[in-house]
Structures are given as C-alpha cells and as structure tokens.
Amino acid sequence: MKLLAYNVRTDESMFFQTFAEQYGVELHTLPYSPTLENAGKTEGCDAVSVVTTSITKEILEKWKASGIRCVSTRSVGFDHIDIEAADALDIPVSTVNYTPASVAEYTVMLILMALRKVKTIIMRGSVQDYSLTSVRGRELRTCTVGIIGAGRIGEAVIQRLRGFGCEILVHTLKPNEALAPFVSYVPFEKLLQKSDVISLHAPATAETKHLIGQKEMEKMKDGVVLINAARGTLIDTQALIEGLESGKIGAAALDVLENEKKVFYKDLKYKVLSNRELALLQSMPNVILTPHTAFYTEEAVSDMVEYSILSCKYELEGRDNPWRVNG
Numbered sequence: 001m002k003l004l005a006y007n008v009r010t011d012e013s014m015f016f017q018t019f020a021e022q023y024g025v026e027l028h029t030l031p032y033s034p035t036l037e038n039a040g041k042t043e044g045c046d047a048v049s050v051v052t053t054s055i056t057k058e059i060l061e062k063w064k065a066s067g068i069r070c071v072s073t074r075s076v077g078f079d080h081i082d083i084e085a086a087d088a089l090d091i092p093v094s095t096v097n098y099t100p101a102s103v104a105e106y107t108v109m110l111i112l113m114a115l116r117k118v119k120t121i122i123m124r125g126s127v128q129d130y131s132l133t134s135v136r137g138r139e140l141r142t143c144t145v146g147i148i149g150a151g152r153i154g155e156a157v158i159q160r161l162r163g164f165g166c167e168i169l170v171h172t173l174k175p176n177e178a179l180a181p182f183v184s185y186v187p188f189e190k191l192l193q194k195s196d197v198i199s200l201h202a203p204a205t206a207e208t209k210h211l212i213g214q215k216e217m218e219k220m221k222d223g224v225v226l227i228n229a230a231r232g233t234l235i236d237t238q239a240l241i242e243g244l245e246s247g248k249i250g251a252a253a254l255d256v257l258e259n260e261k262k263v264f265y266k267d268l269k270y271k272v273l274s275n276r277e278l279a280l281l282q283s284m285p286n287v288i289l290t291p292h293t294a295f296y297t298e299e300a301v302s303d304m305v306e307y308s309i310l311s312c313k314y315e316l317e318g319r320d321n322p323w324r325v326n327g
Contacts, residue, residue, distance in 0.1 A: 001316050002026040003309065004042050005049040006034045015305040023313055034059055042066045047312035049074060050081075052261065057085035064089045070315040072096070072308040072323070076295075077231060079204045080261075083326050094311035094323040097152065098295065098303035104156035106294035107229045110253035111197055113288055114225045115140060117251075120285045138196075141165040146195030147183075148211070149230070150176060154201035158183060169195055192219040197227065204231035214239040223250030229294040232256040237277045244284055253288040254281070264291040 001024075005016060008029040020027035030041065033053040039062040042048055047070045048063060055071065060082060063071070070092045073081060078095050086093045113119065116137035124130070143166050147154050150172035158179060161168055168183040171191045191198070198220070202208045212226070213236040226249060228235055237258045243249035257264075263275050273279045281287045307323060314321040 001047060001313055002045045003028070003047045003049060003312055004045040005029045005308075007032065007051045007053065012301060012305055015302050016309075019306045019309050023309055025309055025313065036062065039063055040066060042068050046070075046316055047072065049308045049312065051075060052077070052080050054261075055081040057082045060085050060089055060091060064091060070094070070312050072311045074304040074308045077204055078325050079231075079233075087326050090327070092315050092321070092324050093326045094308075094315070094321055095325055096304045096307035096311065096323055098300040098307070099297070100152040100156035102297040102300040103153045103229050103294045104160055106255065107153075107157050107199055107201075107227060108160050110227050110229060110255065110288060110290075111145070111199065111225070112140060114227065114251040114253040114286075115143070115197070117286070119288050123285070140197075143167075143196040144169060144194055146171070146191040146198040147201060148172075148188075148191065148198065149201035149203075150174075150179065150183075151201065153230075155179065157199060157201065189219060192216055193221070195224065196221060197225045199227040200230045200234045202230055202234055204233045209233045210236040210239075212236065212240075214242070217243045217248055220248070222248060224248075225250055226252045227254075228252075229255040232258040232260050237281075241277060241280060244281075244287065251286040251288075252281070255290045255294040256292050257281075257289070260292060 003025050008016060008031060016027060016029060028045065034050060034055065036058050039059050042063050043066045045068060048068055049072045051074050072094045074096055076095055076097060078093060081093055083093060117135045121135050141164055145161055145166050146169045147158055148171050150158065150170050154172065155176060158168055162182050169186045169191045170183045171186060171188045175185045202211060211234045217239060240249065240252060244252065257278055259275055263273060263278060282289050311321050311323040
C-alpha cells in the first residue's frame with residue numbers, strides 16, 4: 001500500500017515512520033493541506049490520510065481519477081469531508097478514535113478552571129494584582145453536572161467526575177446500565193433546568209447543530225457554566241454571547257468554536273482576527289478559550305496516526321474496517 005499523508009506535523013512524523021514500518025506501508029508525507037491545485041500529488045498512491053481541512057467533491061473526483069481508493073481522516077469528526085460525493089465516487093471514508101482520557105481529563109480541567117475563575121486569577125497575577133476581589137469560586141462537589149452525550153468520551157468524563165462527589169445528570173441516546181449507579185439519566189429539558197455545569201460530548205451532525213441555543217439557555221439556571229470540548233457547532237455562538245452579556249450564562253470554557261477553521265492552529269499574533277465572535281469571547285473574563293487542543297496528547301496522536309494507517313490498510317486488503325463511516 002502506498003499512502004500519502006497531508007498536514008503531517010513534526011510531532012506526528014515519528015509515529016508515521018514507526019507505524020509505516022510496522023505495517024509495511026510505503027509512506028509519503030506533505031506538510032500542507034490538500035487543495036484542488038495539489039490534488040495531483042496523489043498520483044500513484046492508493047490511499048490518503050488527512051486532518052480537518054475541507055475535502056470537497058472536486059478534490060475527491062481528482063483523487064479518484066488518480067487512483068485513490070480510500071480516504072482516512074486523523075480525527076473523530078468527518079464533517080469536513082463531502083461524504084455524499086465520496087459515496088457517489090465509491091470512495092470509503094474512515095475516521096479514527098483515540099484514548100478518551102485526553103479529552104476527558106481536559107474537560108474536567110476546564111470545569112475546574114471555570115468554577116474557580118482561573119482566567120481572571122492568572123491575568124491579574126500577570127500585572128501583580130494578587131487581590132481576592134471577584135475571584136471567589138465554587139467547589140465542584142456542591143454542583144450538579146449535566147453531561148450531554150455519553151459515548152466513549154462522555155463516559156470517561158463521568159468516571160473522572162465520580163471522585164469529586166458531584167451529582168451527575170446524563171442525557172444520551174444510548175444509556176449505559178454500568179453507569180446507572182453513579183448517574184441519573186434524565187430528559188434533555190430536565191438536564192438543562194437542573195444543572196449548574198453543562199458539558200457537551202455530542203458529535204457534529206445536522207440534528208445537533210445549535211443543540212444549545214437561546215431557547216435552551218433560557219431554560220437553564222442563572223449563572224450556569226457551559227463547557228464544550230466536542231464540536232463548535234453544538235452551541236449557537238451569538239446566543240452564547242448574549243447569554244454571557246446578560247449574566248444568564250455565568251461562565252463558559254470552550255475548546256471548540258463555530259467557524260474556527262480559519263483561526264485555530266495558525267499563528268495570527270500580527271493579524272486581525274477574521275472571527276469577530278472569537279475576539280469578543282476572548283475579551284470576557286469569564287470565558288476560557290483554547291484552540292481545539294483537548295485531544296492533543298502524545299498517546300492520542302500516536303493512536304490517530306496508527307489507526308489512520310490501519311484503516312487504509314484494512315480497506316485495501318478487503319478486511320472489516322471498524323473506522324469506516326460511509327458505504
């Protein structure tokens with residue numbers, strides 16, 4: 001198998017080399033994103049590994065013409081790939097999974113940072129303001145935490161929250177009886193009404209777009225804390241801004257944001273941000289923003305590279321591919 005991997009970062013290179021040798025793959029890597037102009041670079045390759053850049057119908061058509069037989073994205077989400085076009089071209093598309101501990105641990109960190117007003121404490125400390133004014137926090141053990149979506153990552157968050165002694169409410173499509181002794185499965189509206197902290201762990205789909213909007217926020221407790229380390233489209237950003245400005249939302253900790261692709265993973269310190277909502281949120285003392293880094297651990301990067309290679313290998317060998325999302 002000859003594999004071309006796009007957007008290969010320096011920190012991924014070692015893993016690509018290790019697993020390519022382990023699985024007998026002829027590997028070619030590029031440091032930049034796939035575009036229609038460079039899609040011809042795949043000539044002679046059997047498979048492509050990408051990340052979260054947009055993969056359009058036109059790119060897929062060009063890859064198909066050059067002999068590409070499958071596409072793997074080194075991410076859990078696949079909304080950046082035109083799946084309808086891939087189906088029409090008979091190109092299997094696969095995702096990866098990785099240790100859920102990475103995002104789960106990061107989520108708990110965000111919850112604690114939001115509750116303890118860590119952003120304000122750090123910012124004031126940087127200008128030698130060590131006063132206690134307006135930085136009194138809350139203890140997690142006193143809070144009711146609502147988890148929306150209890151798949152692998154949501155479940156891992158629940159397991160980590162158990163040690164804090166907080167009440168945990170869960171709304172999910174597939175309740176897990178093994179968690180029943182530790183959580184209460186509740187309808188969506190009850191979770192909104194009863195939770196002091198709400199953490200989102202749902203995928204980005206047409207059905208989940210703006211899962212949390214103005215109407216949902218109106219049903220929440222005053223001062224609720226919102227956590228999103230899943231997908232930016234789950235929250236209506238404009239409604240979130242309005243909720244923060246009115247005080248309805250007490251704090252937010254976000255690792256993802258709508259329209260983040262033009263900003264996140266880029267060095268923009270000498271540029272004007274093209275995302276006004278991000279700039280506005282970043283200015284708020286009760287909002288923590290990180291650039292989609294919850295997944296980013298050594299263990300997770302290793303998993304993503306290995307499973308991307310394996311999914312392509314399985315497709316080309318006609319074996320069952322547990323990561324395929326279409327066809």
